[in-house]
Amino acid sequence: MNVVVFGTLPPDQLARLQARHQVTVTHPKTDPAAFEAALPQAEGLIGASYPITPALLDQAPRLRVVSSVSVGVDNYPLAALQQRGIVLCHTPGVLDETVADTVFGLLMATSRRMVELANLVREGRWTKSVGEDLYGWDVHHKTLGLLGFGRIGQAIARRAALGFGMEVLYHARRPVDLAAQAPELVGKARHTPLAELLPRADFVVAMLPLSDTTRGMLNADLFAQMKTGSIFVNGGRGATVDEAALLHALDHGPLRAAGLDVFAKEPLPADSPLRTHPRVTPLPHIGSATAETRHAMAALAVTNLLQVLAGERPSAVYDTRQV
Numbered sequence: 291m292n293v294v295v296f297g298t299l300p301p302d303q304l305a306r307l308q309a310r311h312q313v314t315v316t317h318p319k320t321d322p323a324a325f326e327a328a329l330p331q332a333e334g335l336i337g338a339s340y341p342i343t344p345a346l347l348d349q350a351p352r353l354r355v356v357s358s359v360s361v362g363v364d365n366y367p368l369a370a371l372q373q374r375g376i377v378l379c380h381t382p383g384v385l386d387e388t389v390a391d392t393v394f395g396l397l398m399a400t401s402r403r404m405v406e407l408a409n410l411v412r413e414g415r416w417t418k419s420v421g422e423d424l425y426g427w428d429v430h431h432k433t434l435g436l437l438g439f440g441r442i443g444q445a446i447a448r449r450a451a452l453g454f455g456m457e458v459l460y461h462a463r464r465p466v467d468l469a470a471q472a473p474e475l476v477g478k479a480r481h482t483p484l485a486e487l488l489p490r491a492d493f494v495v496a497m498l499p500l501s502d503t504t505r506g507m508l509n510a511d512l513f514a515q516m517k518t519g520s521i522f523v524n525g526g527r528g529a530t531v532d533e534a535a536l537l538h539a540l541d542h543g544p545l546r547a548a549g550l551d552v553f554a555k556e557p558l559p560a561d562s563p564l565r566t567h568p569r570v571t572p573l574p575h576i577g578s579a580t581a582e583t584r585h586a587m588a589a590l591a592v593t594n595l596l597q598v599l600a601g602e603r604p605s606a607v608y609d610t611r612q613v
């Protein structure tokens with residue numbers, strides 16, 4: 291069958307596809323015409339970081355499966371896929387611990403001002419012991435408020451509660467049955483209404499998917515409810531945050547600082563104030579970007595695609611009826 295890769299796969303994973311199917315590798319960000327030219331024959335699509343629109347699906351009448359090399363599915367038109375009976379696969383689970391490491395690292399780097407102080411050393415400004423003006427703030431034994439308590443949120447909670455002695459409050463639409471899903475967090479993480487979580491948390495970490503229900507969810511009202519001097523970290527999706535409201539909360543309170551791995555527009559535009567804000571630690575969307583984890587994601591995405599084209603149930607299918 292005809293498989294179209296959009297983006298790059300590791301050579302061994304590309305070879306798995308080529309052993310079974312006719313494969314066309316395209317790079318739609320730099321050559322959208324070549325990608326679109328391959329769509330009419332495509333039975334499978336595999337790739338990441340490129341929005342697949344209903345108009346693109348219209349050009350792919352033979353398409354049976356879209357396999358994303360990501361866990362987030364906000365680049366895909368869920369209703370249009372559902373209507374056309376096209377299976378959507380993604381990569382849950384294999385990246386949880388790596389993303390949790392990144393997000394917790396970003397939280398620590400932001401609170402302890404590590405990037406700012408590393409720059410001080412690099413720029414030859416380390417001339418004496420740092421004074422009060424450059425002190426950071428403790429992380430251990432503080433209160434963490436998690437927005438989103440799924441696979442990755444729970445992995446962050448384990449680091450916070452079991453490693454750093456933090457109290458963990460979380461917000462999700464439904465409480466999680468900890469005894470069944472995360473017994474190590476029983477008594478250590480608590481489903482908490484936002485009205486209680488936001489004023490109590492020293493660190494608010496958003497680990498939310500982007501959907502119709504979360505777009506712009508972190509708005510001026512929510513930032514205004516956060517504790518004075520708290521730190522906001524976003525590891526989910528940039529568009530869950532109203533960035534103007536975030537900047538206002540940094541400049542006029544209550545936020546002390548923010549650590550951001552994701553932005554409403556990526557790469558971050560040159561004129562975004564978040565790029566140079568002195569109390570923002572920005573990262574270029576590197577949550578899962580380790581050699582091991584990116585390879586595991588590609589391998590799972592290839593497995594998913596091969597399974598669907600073989601008429602089997604894929605290892606990780608996304609239910610496109612979800613919101």
Ligand SMILES: NC(=O)C1=CN([C@@H]2O[C@H](COP(=O)(O)OP(=O)(O)OC[C@H]3O[C@@H](n4cnc5c(N)ncnc54)[C@H](OP(=O)(O)O)[C@@H]3O)[C@@H](O)[C@H]2O)C=CC1
Pocket residue numbers: 361362363382383385389437438439440441442443461462463464465497498499500501503504525526527551552575576577578613
């Ligand atoms: N920075 C990076 O590199 C990475 C970012 N991500 C992002 O992280 C997201 C989360 O991944 P993962 O943990 O695997 O996803 P899960 O689906 O396991 O968890 C999602 C969590 O968000 C909650 N949630 C969803 N909608 C709402 C809502 N409207 N209000 C409150 N809570 C909500 C869910 O609970 P409930 O449904 O009960 O509300 C659940 O707790 C991904 O979708 C992706 O966008 C993922 C990997 C890497």
Ligand SMILES: O=CC(=O)O
Pocket residue numbers: 359360361362363385577578
């Ligand atoms: O942002 C990364 C993902 O896997 O989703």
